[in-house]
């Protein structure tokens with residue numbers, strides 16, 4: 001497999017989950033009082049999850065394509081690729097869980113930092 005291809009495949013597949021979540025939200029979105037209303041924390045976490053599924057999938061696709069280029073140091077490929085997948089999986093899934101079990105939000109920094117480190121080492125890799 002070409003380096004980064006796993007991020008590209010994961011990204012396209014994971015995006016489908018975000019679109020499915022959007023379709024589910026769309027079934028009741030116009031109901032003012034659904035899950036406590038549009039401004040409720042539950043609806044906000046679900047919307048954040050929906051957007052995070054899609055946006056972090058796009059970031060994985062972009063990241064995966066960068067790893068395919070020849071001048072990326074091997075440590076970025078071995079560490080960055082799984083960090084990006086863990087982050088993109090962890091943020092939206094945690095948002096959906098936190099919509100119903102608030103304490104799940106305390107897990108959010110872990111996948112978020114994973115994304116930050118993964119992207120950070122890519123930037124360092126570009127500069128070295």
Ligand code: HEM
Nearest residue numbers: 019020022023025026027029030038043047050051054055
């Ligand atoms: C199958 C495709 C999609 C469907 C059915 C869908 C459906 C929805 C629904 C129903 C909401 C409102 C949820 C609520 O009322 O709480 C929403 C919000 C949102 N969606 Fe999607 N969506 C889709 C694709 C996308 C894509 C591709 C993006 C961005 C790349 C996106 C970004 C957003 C954003 C930013 C919000 C929040 C809007 C706001 O708070 O005003 N959605 N989506």
